Amino acid sequence: MELAIYNISGQETGKKALLNDAVFGIEPNDHAIYLDVKQYLANQRQGTHKSKQRNEVAGSTKKLKKQKGTGGARAGSIKSPLFPGGGRVFGPVPRDYSFKLNKKLKQLARRSALSYKAKNEGIKVVENFSIETPKTKTFLAMAKSLNLEGKKMLLVLPESDHNVILSTRNLQNVKVVVAQNVNTYDVMNAGTVLMAEGSVNVINEMLA
Template sequence: MKLDVTTIEGGKAGSIELDEAIFGLEPRADLIHRCVRWQLAKRQAGTHKSLGRSEVSRTTKKMYRQKGTGNARHGAASAPQFRGGGKAFGPVVRDHAHDLPKKVRALALKHALSAKAKANAIVVLDKAAVAEPRTKALKERFGKLGLASALVIDGAELDANFGLAARNIPNVDVLPVQGINVYDILRRDTLVLTKAAVDALEARFK
């Protein structure tokens, strides 16, 4: 698969051949879905908590005598059916993460990249670097390139000025190549790869 390489100013900088084994697969929604669920479950805090009947601060005195009142037998005001009592089967602090094999995660990333390639939603830049960290100037350049919602993947090291200029632009994310993931690829309309990122991805999957 051959794509044109553009500069950040919108000019042409040759072309690049993308590896069909990474960018030319037939996307499988089930693999991508499994990986997105794994990512979102892994980052969920799980700090939700409610008090059970053994944790609420209520008196332990018997509410009323056992027999003769015509009411049900009760021995604690902390029971769930009473106002101010503990919650029955409430949420507890727990880890929501589940396992996903490493090979499945790698394959899902390939399929996410292939899905963007199939949708013609990949832009290749020669490099993601600017002289000054000016958000307004970078936003105008993105406008010329037609990038309203984009994930920019650079090489192992991000250009500091580019990162500063891009961080205040809505719907634009910038990540080093080691941070590329399925969820961030899917949540933006366009995937922007630098030549360094393409080389790193191809080296990673070989």
């Protein structure tokens, strides 16, 4: 598969980017995508939730009333979950939500996500660029030239560029990643994947 390469002014350069069909042209596996996205979101969870059980609540342990003869239920402690301010039954405790997926499955998920984007014309290639002075206005001008203004975008760079990262930091709809760190969730979550020319070769080699 070949895609036209644009410059930052939105004009075609006449060059073509070769997208490996083994990465961008496979039959997508929906279940692999589901598992990889599920793992990504699970790994983002801190798992620090906690509620107090009856042995952790502050309160007296004195028996509230005599066992028999009151006509009511037996009550042994004010810290019982039955009373206001008592402990919580089976409440949340800190835990680790992360789980393992095989490397081949994760690669299949990324290839499937990229294939979906390529099939739906959701991938655009721009020639390698840099921003001399970090300015959001500069990046927005480039996005407007490429007809991507206001759209949810994943910008894939061949290597980290500090000025580009700073220029997009205030834009909620733009996420910048290095080609080596592309993941299934970011690809599926973006409306358009904008790839710098050099990042295409990195992904072709990494996932082919």
